[in-house]
């Protein structure tokens with residue numbers, strides 16, 4: 044069979060999407076792609092990350108080899124210079140020719156540089172490609188006065204990029220009297236400008252640049268009002284100019300202000316030639332966003348395959364993606380009948396516009412808090428009814444957030460486009476979830492939702508959770524017969540409803556009397572959420588036996604006592620105290636495998652007395668009995684060791700003292716080594732820290748125990764503060780999402796995407812949870828109190844530490860010991876004695 | 879014909895000494911009895927404190943709950959479970975706990991002597 048030859052000019056985002064769609068639909072085409080850049084198609088939307096140090100390759104939409112695998116011939120570094128419509132040929136800049144049956148123009152656009160005198164000067168830059176950013180970086184390293192011309196979405200991104208590169212107070216020049224004039228109103232602009240200035244930018248409004256001054260190199264900008272500002276670099280971001288030069292020269296119809304004219308099937312004035320993406324002009328509009336471009340790619344691919352699919356335009360709702368500034372504009376931002384909310388104190392401005400009869404939402408603006416963006420966008424797009432008090436849309440309703448959210452999701456029709464970048468509907472998501480994509484990652488891989496600008500991610504997650512719930516998925520994962528929920532669902536329920544006792548959880552969400560499975564799970568969740576003393580509020584009966592008596596039970600019914608010895612460092616005085624107490628209460632002592640001292644063989648009745656003495660000497664509970672932080676082992680490190688690179692003992696102490704008392708789905712252990720020789724065995728810990736010349740390497744998800752597993756490297760050369768921040772996030776993520784009694788290694792083994800995913804969450808904050816987790820961790824740690832201290836000081840708790848309720852002084856007479864070397868051991872199991 | 883024996887009772891403790899939805903251990907001469915109070919249903923159970931599995935004096939420190947309607951306790955040592963109503967082992971063991979009857983009067987908790 045002879046395949047139809049398709050040539051695509053340009054290898055940008057839309058070209059890539061077209062290749063993907065066409066090769067997916069049909070194998071009857073021989074596709075060749077010509078791109079003038081040296082990189083294969085990359086994620087231009089996230090181009091600014093390149094300035095943050097993300098490698099160019101990491102932004103590629105697919106590896107170069109992907110094209111080959113699809114049977115597509117990719118020619119990079121080859122510009123098409125000429126089209127011969129009659130003979131259906133294209134020419135490259137080197138004079139090569141290639142023949143086509145169908146030609147797809149996906150040439151994108153170039154930055155529009157207004158005709159200002161002096162614009163050719165050295166130091167006048169644009170912001171569109173990797174090459175542009177390389178140049179920008181070079182100039183920024185020497186710039187003293189940097190300016191961005193244009194206060195739109197892109198201009199602000201460029202200014203933030205400059206700021207991140209260390210340029211001081213980059214200026215933003217905007218001709219209009221407000222920022223982002225096409226997306227937001229004056230009030231929104233005011234709030235936004237304040238935020239940007241607080242970040243370190245300088246905003247100049249109503250400034251029309253008329254001349255770029257300087258000899259060969261720019262030294263300043265002169266304005267229409269006669270004023271002049273110094274500038275040794277100027278990034279021009281004043282809009283886009285569709286790249287229609289090829290089409291123009293070939294005689295295809297173009298718009299008066301540029302853009303290749305297309306019909307609803309993406310055909311140009313010549314039916315075998317299509318144009319898609321930012322170079323296309325549809326109904327007098329060029330769409331400068333990726334979502335409509337992707338839509339066009341799908342339409343063109345469908346039409347080549349004989350389907351009659353039509354493009355119906357797009358709106359230009361958008362969300363700014365500047366770290367630290369939340370801003371969104373959707374539908375018609377300037378409509379009438381507006382409801383406006385402004386909180387000058389917190390820098391929040393929200394505006395929604397209603398239809399003339401007040402029943403529908405037509406658009407709006409969110410500055411400072413864009414969390415409602417997705418739902419509002421959906422409300423406009425699907426013409427959902429607005430509540431009786433429309434202000435609830437921006438202020439939140441009186442009912443619980445969760446309930447109104449779920450109700451909102453229900454109102455969305457199946458056809459609602461959730462991810463506009465990829466055109467993924469709610470129906471498609473639900474279908475994919477039904478087919479088994481039950482994690483966000485799986486759903487993302489399978490539907491591509493959330494892979495573009497990632498603005499829809501929160502909504503996709505809500506739909507996932509909601510659908511799973513509706514499909515009764517929680518039944519499958521329910522913890523036991525008393526609760527139809529998974530651990531994570533219980534965690535969320537308890538958190539949302541702020542419940543603090545097991546009994547209340549059972550009464551609210553469970554049935555029956557509970558059991559030995561759900562009790563410790565819920566007790567652990569309560570402890571992880573609120574860090575209250577585990578024996579209070581009647582929660583003692585829900586604790587696992589060892590937690591209930593704050594000690595490990597041993598053969599024969601006595602208990603062990605493990606005081607915390609952070610980092611394994613202990614003074615002679617404290618050693619003496621331990622020795623004296625052990626002698627007084629006749630306890631067996633042993634150095635544990637985790638660098639501390641265990642005192643075995645304590646009667647239940649003696650526990651409070653022993654702890655009272657330990658506490659008086661400055662000891663605290665070591666939580667050897669809890670699903671909690673155990674020890675942070677250390678090696679001696681740079682204070683004594685000739686190889687030590689950092690002070691590992693001090694850092695181990697800091698880490699142990701920080702996380703002591705933190706409860707989790709399973710126990711957590713840590714260690715800090717002073718160099719790569721790794722004497723503290725950090726790589727076998729839930730989180731391990733190893734010193735480097737420049738700071739610390741952080742390893743996570745290792746353990747010894749039943750199934751040893753080495754920890755994996757999460758991040759390198761961290762300063763102590765960053766290291767702690769990453770551990771905070773890592774631990775909160777684990778605490779929130781791990782199944783009961785799952786160590787971090789097993790948790791990671793089950794995680795889709797593995798360590799790369801985890802790294803993305805912890806280091807790159809891909810879930811946007813970092814700030815919240817850090818805050819939650821601070822709250823938890825702030826609530827820490829030594830629980831043994833509380834136990835001995837609280838009479839109602841202390842009186843539980845007796846063997847006989849009707850003879851409190853008497854110890855359990857059945858306890859028996861046997862001599863062992865100069866100490867003793869627990870008696871044999873009585874049933875074996877008998878034999 | 880069934881012989882009706884008069885139950886004789888032993889005063890174990892006060893209601894406020896017990897733990898709602900948990901257990902305490904009561905000493906009667908050389909015997910140890912685990913006493914449980916299910917406060918939601920206002921039901922009381924008493925069984926031998928010694929776990930028949932490895933003969934540990936531990937059942938009063940076990941965790942209580944239900945399996946369906948059956949009230950039960952799990953031993954803290956190896957999590958063997960026993961019915962508090964019948965004393966039967968619910969974890970497939972042959973062993974069975976001795977059970978006692980409980981009555982409450984004027985805030986006093988009594989355990990049957992046999």
Ligand code: SRM
Pocket residue numbers: 595596597602603605633634635636637638639640641667673674710712727728745746747748749750786
């Ligand atoms: C005392 C100690 C042994 C010793 O004499 O050295 C010990 C004793 C117990 N370990 Fe351990 N482990 C001790 C260090 C370890 C270590 C080594 C370490 O921490 O560096 C490991 C392997 C490292 C790890 O966990 O990754 C270890 C892996 C376990 C495991 C298996 C965990 C796993 O994920 O596979 C269990 C069982 C469990 O937790 O479910 C366990 C459980 C236990 C329990 C709590 C069993 C129990 O419930 O009674 C033992 C309590 C004895 C008691 O009466 O106190 N112990 N245990 C050590 C106390 C350390 C401390 O100071 O807190």
Ligand SMILES: Cc1cc2nc3c(=O)[nH]c(=O)nc-3n(C[C@H](O)[C@H](O)[C@H](O)COP(=O)(O)OP(=O)(O)OC[C@H]3O[C@@H](n4cnc5c(N)ncnc54)[C@H](O)[C@@H]3O)c2cc1C
Pocket residue numbers: 052053054055056057058077078079080087088089090091121122123124149150151152170171172197200286289319320321322330331332333334336364496
């Ligand atoms: C910094 C930045 C941030 C952005 N942020 C967002 C955002 O948040 N949301 C959003 O929706 N959009 C955003 N955009 C816009 C988005 O990137 C574009 O809408 C999208 O890339 C358009 O895709 P395209 O394929 O049409 O054009 P392009 O991606 O520009 O691809 C066109 C390609 O064709 C090549 N080409 C042109 N002529 C020829 C020729 N004759 N021969 C060979 N090759 C040729 C070009 O070199 C280019 O590589 C952003 C853009 C930038 C620059």
Ligand code: SF4
Pocket residue numbers: none
């Ligand atoms: S290895 Fe086994 S026997 Fe030794 S302390 Fe740990 S749990 Fe007990």
Ligand code: FES
Pocket residue numbers: 929930931932933934953954955956957958
């Ligand atoms: S001693 Fe009770 S279960 Fe083993």
